Amino acid sequence: MLTIYGSPQSSAGRCFWCLEETGVEYRAKSIDFSAGEHKAVDFLKVNPNGKVPALVDGDFTIWESLAINNYIAEAYKPELLGNTVQERGLVSQWSIWSVADLQAPLIQAFIQLVFVPEPKRDASIIEKSFEKLPPLLSTLNNSLADKTYLVAERFTLADLNTSFVVAICDAVKFDLAECTHIQQWRERIAEQDSAKRYMALCK
Template identity: 70%
Template sequence: MLTIYGSPKSSAGRCFWCLEEAGVAYETKSIDFRAKEHKSEAFLQVNPNGKVPALLDGEFTIWESVAINNYIADAYKPELLGLTAKERGLISQWSIWSVADLQDPLIKVFIQLVFVPEPKREEAVIAQSLEKLPAILGTLEKSLEGKQYLVGDRFTLADLNVAFVVGISDDIKFDLSAYTNINQWRNRIAEREGTKRYKALCA
C-alpha cells in the first residue's frame, strides 16, 4: 500500500492526481501545519525538508512532487512517462518547466492574495509576477496549436504536471479566456475519469 503525506489542495495535489490516474490504491496522511507536525522528528525522517508531499511505497520513501509523480508513473503506469526516449525527454522538459518557469509567478500571486492580509500585500510582487505570465502562457498556447496533448498526442505526465500548475490561475482568478488552445486542452483533460476523481478529493 502506498502512503501519501499532504493534502490534495497543496503541492501534493499533483501527486494525488497522479495516483488517481495510475489507479493505484493508497492511503493519505495529512500533516498538521499549525501543530508544526511537518517539522516533527517523525516527519523529518520521511522528508528531511519538512515539506509535503512525500510518498512511502513499503520501505521506499520519496519526496519532491514532480519526482514522486515520475516514480508513481514508472512503477504503476509507465505509459504516463512516455513510450520512447524522445517522449520521455519531452515529458521531463514540460514537467520541469511547469515548476521552474510557470509555477513561480503564479505561486507568488497566490501567496500574496491568499496568505497575506490585504494591508500587508506587496502590490509590486503581484504586478511583476502578473507581467511575466503572458509570455510564459504564450509558450504553452503556441505549443498546443493543432495538438490534443503536449506530447505524443495522448495524455501524459506532461499534461498532468503542467495542467496542475495552470490550475493555480483559477485560484487567483487570472483571466485565461484569450488562450483558446489552453482552454480546449484543459476542457479535454477535465473530462478524464482520473481528473474527476482527483477534483472530487479537492471539493
C-alpha cells in the same frame, strides 16, 4: 499500500492526481502545519525538508512532487512517462518547465492573494508576477495550437503536471480568455476520470 503525505489542495495535489491516474491503492496522511507536524521528528524521517508531499511505498521513501510523480508513473503506469526516448524527454521538458518557469511567478501571486491579509499585500509583487505570465502562457498556448495533448497525442504526465500548475491561474484570477488552445486542452483534461476523482478529493 502506498502512503502519500499532504493534502490534495497543496503541492501534493499533483501526486494525488497521479495516484488516481494509475489506479494504485494508496492512503493519505494529512500533515497539520499549524500543529508543527511537518517539523516533527517522525515526519522529518520521511522528508528531512519538513515539507509535503512525501510518498512511502513499502520500505521506499521519496519526496519532491515531480520526482514522486515520476516514481509513481514508472512503477505503476509507465506509459504516462512516454513510450519512446523522445516522448520521455518531452514529458520531462514540460514537467520541469511547468514548475521551474510557470509556477514560480504564479506562486508569488498566490502567496500574496491567498495567504497575505489584504492590508499587508504587496501589489508590486502581484504586478511583477502577472507581467511574467503572458510570454510563458503564450509558449504553452502556441504549443497546443495543433495538438490534442502536449506529447504523443495522448494524456501523459506532461499534461497532468503542467495543467496542475495552470490551474493556479484560476486561484489568482489570471484571465486565460485569450489562451483558447489552453482552454480547450484544459476542458479535455477535465474529462479524464482521474481528473474528476482528483477534483472530488479537493472538495
